[in-house]
Amino acid sequence: MPKKILIADDEANIVSSLEFLLQRSGYEVRIARNGEEALQHVAAFEPDLILLDVMMPLKSGYEVCQKVRENAGWRSIKIVMLTAKGREIEVTKGLSLGADAYITKPFSTKDLLAEVKRHLGEA
Numbered sequence: 001m002p003k004k005i006l007i008a009d010d011e012a013n014i015v016s017s018l019e020f021l022l023q024r025s026g027y028e029v030r031i032a033r034n035g036e037e038a039l040q041h042v043a044a045f046e047p048d049l050i051l052l053d054v055m056m057p058l059k060s061g062y063e064v065c066q067k068v069r070e071n072a073g074w075r076s077i078k079i080v081m082l083t084a085k086g087r088e089i090e091v092t093k094g095l096s097l098g099a100d101a102y103i104t105k106p107f108s109t110k111d112l113l114a115e116v117k118r119h120l121g122e123a
Helices: 012-024 035-045 061-070 088-096 109-119
Strands: 004-008 028-032 049-052 078-083 101-104
Touching: 004 012, 004 035, 012 028, 012 109, 028 035, 035 049, 035 061, 049 061, 049 109, 061 078, 061 088, 078 088, 078 109, 088 101, 101 109
Parallel strands: 004 028, 004 049, 049 078, 078 101
Antiparallel strands: none
8 A cells, every 4th residue: 555645845846746646656645725724634634644835825734734733643644844944943943843854946856856755654
């Protein structure tokens, strides 16, 4: 059974390229275009990993990360923050809220895929 990944990002270009890359790598992928939708997908889809943008409509990635970590049933979900916000204070905030990794845009798809595999225990 393929691992499940939720892409939570509101930038269409990034979403389409990530979706293609991850599906080609054998993952089952769902897309959320805002923070509220991300939480709905977490509940319904139960992903193994979330690629989570910080700046999204309705709820920020930080809020989504915090909500996921507050739910005991979701604590095993790996969260990789994927954002243009790369200052040290923002990275520290993401990691302190429970993100497993923090990758800044622009990013290498090769490096991102390696990070996904590492967090899913496939590397």
